[in-house]
Amino acid sequence: MSGDNREINHSLPIHYSQNYLISEGLIDRLLQQSNIHSNDAVFDIGAGKGILTKALLNMGCKVTAVELDEKNILYLKKRFSNEKRFTLLRGDFMELPLPDGSYKVFSNIPFFITSDIFNKITQAKNPPLDTYLILQKQAAIKYSGTMETTLKSLLLKPKFNMKIMHRFSRNDFSPKPNVDIVLLHIQKRKFDEFTMKEFELYRDFICYCYKNNRTFPKRIFSHRQLKELRIRHGISNYQTSAIAYEEWIILFKCFLQYVSDEKKSQVTGSYRQYLLQDFKLKKQFRSRE
Numbered sequence: 001m002s003g004d005n006r007e008i009n010h011s012l013p014i015h016y017s018q019n020y021l022i023s024e025g026l027i028d029r030l031l032q033q034s035n036i037h038s039n040d041a042v043f044d045i046g047a048g049k050g051i052l053t054k055a056l057l058n059m060g061c062k063v064t065a066v067e068l069d070e071k072n073i074l075y076l077k078k079r080f081s082n083e084k085r086f087t088l089l090r091g092d093f094m095e096l097p098l099p100d101g102s103y104k105v106f107s108n109i110p111f112f113i114t115s116d117i118f119n120k121i122t123q124a125k126n127p128p129l130d131t132y133l134i135l136q137k138q139a140a141i142k143y144s145g146t147m148e149t150t151l152k153s154l155l156l157k158p159k160f161n162m163k164i165m166h167r168f169s170r171n172d173f174s175p176k177p178n179v180d181i182v183l184l185h186i187q188k189r190k191f192d193e194f195t196m197k198e199f200e201l202y203r204d205f206i207c208y209c210y211k212n213n214r215t216f217p218k219r220i221f222s223h224r225q226l227k228e229l230r231i232r233h234g235i236s237n238y239q240t241s242a243i244a245y246e247e248w249i250i251l252f253k254c255f256l257q258y259v260s261d262e263k264k265s266q267v268t269g270s271y272r273q274y275l276l277q278d279f280k281l282k283k284q285f286r287s288r289e
């Protein structure tokens with residue numbers, strides 16, 4: 001389902017998202033701290049003039065640069081024409097297929113399609129092992145659940161570990177962005193927390209709880225189960241954003257093991273409803289731009 005219901009608004013000015021990185025030294029330092037190594041296949045989404053591509057090639061990586069802007073495409077072609085480990089994919093990243101083999105991503109992405117890029121990467125059949133995205137701080141906080149638990153972070157956490165690795169100065173870009181920018185590391189978990197079937201039920205469970213944020217404990221669990229959760233696991237505050245991921249896992253496991261099938265069926269379809277609502281919201285937002 002990677003980006004399959006996305007409507008691209010080609011009337012959007014792509015220059016809107018052209019905040020170029022300017023410090024090669026900083027990029028080298030960040031790459032040194034990353035899990036990217038020589039011979040890795042790495043995607044640079046929105047390669048621009050190629051500052052990240054160049055640093056990755058210097059490290060010995062095989063780089064696939066993706067770029068939409070014709071001017072940048074011509075520039076990249078010229079700049080890297082002699083590089084054997086360089087591939088240029090011209091066009092919209094959202095329209096391009098992702099590889100079957102193992103790969104990583106290190107990108108300063110076009111901010112106006114952050115959520116589309118995020119969805120495409122994290123919902124891919126074969127997601128990258130390590131993804132490093134330079135993106136707006138607010139978006140990184142929302143996806144990673146850094147300040148408080150969010151619905152988006154809960155949907156991602158069974159499959160990915162996420163951590164803000166670096167906070168940029170606005171002076172690290174040209175032109176200077178008018179929002180704070182960070183580097184977010186998204187690492188595919190080595191072992192799945194759940195089977196596929198359990199994961200589908202987990203997503204429904206989480207979306208149902210967020211939708212019924214005041215009433216879900218009583219709708220789902222019996223009085224006795226709530227007492228057990230309080231005594232054994234210390235869970236008594238059911239405000240969704242205050243429940244840590246580890247506690248959500250305990251709640252879900254209790255739901256999985258002890259809740260009747262009849263009660264379980266009430267959460268079915270909640271994730272689908274959430275996706276539809278999210279899609280409608282995005283459509284409204286885009287048509288207002």
Ligand SMILES: C[S@@+](CC[C@H](N)C(=O)[O-])C[C@H]1O[C@@H](n2cnc3c(N)ncnc32)[C@H](O)[C@@H]1O
Pocket residue numbers: 014017018019020021022045046047048049050051052066067068069072091092093094107108109110111113
């Ligand atoms: C924030 S700039 C980053 C440029 C460069 N990587 C850097 O760090 O200096 C984002 C780049 O993404 C390109 N871009 C915008 N929309 C895109 C899309 N849908 N697919 C691929 N590239 C896109 C823009 O033309 C721009 O060069």
